[in-house]
């Protein structure tokens with residue numbers, strides 16, 4: 001287990017906002033805002049695209065991805081008030097560059113503060129995305145929000161052996177499946193994010209569809225060098241192929257037509273949809 005550092009180097013590497021307006025072109029561009037409670041993520045998935053983003057400085061400066069995080073500014077309520085008080089139709093994504101329920105959130109409660117602040121405003125749609133069972137702590141606040149809320153739980157495989165090779169610091173798969181169930185039983189709309197889809201057992205999707213409302217399977221426009229290296233090192237080269245992922249998408253869609261399978265980044269945003277996409 002590696003040593004986790006808060007704020008590697010002194011101060012913040014560059015100013016970063018909690019509430020980030022979205023521009024055309026990104027995979028989250030149908031959202032009006034993303035909310036980023038942290039910079040960095042100590043789940044440290046080896047395939048993560050975030051280390052390639054401009055907000056993250058070089059590994060030499062910040063340390064290895066997964067070994068550090070910065071909490072956001074103290075001005076959460078002010079930033080949220082500034083962006084939401086007059087905008088009742090906002091669609092929000094929490095979060096695009098970090099996992100808002102990563103381990104430090106248990107004691108810092110920053111993400112919970114964000115949700116509590118959001119209770120004061122109406123919005124059209126909020127997608128909370130995480131791979132952490134810690135989100136169930138916040139069911140009470142999520143249910144008090146004033147808009148359409150959906151929670152996406154990232155589950156790229158059902159094989160612990162594959163998880164340990166690709167995201168060893170992330171929660172166990174069984175715990176994530178239980179998280180989907182707990183959220184759904186609480187009356188929250190949930191979807192599974194198979195992103196990126198990794199090698200998995202035959203019963204993977206059959207198991208998932210029982211505990212969620214829909215499944216989204218990712219296929220990115222490009223792969224990061226770190227992801228390619230991980231896949232090649234483990235002999236998963238075929239899983240970099242869009243054809244393989246697309247074939248699996250159609251196979252699962254045919255097997256579970258009522259579960260609204262969505263494929264590709266253009267379908268990442270699709271609140272209250274009931275039809276399958278391609």
Ligand code: SF4
Nearest residue numbers: 041044045048098099
């Ligand atoms: S949980 Fe998400 S943000 Fe964190 S390292 Fe994994 S893919 Fe990246």
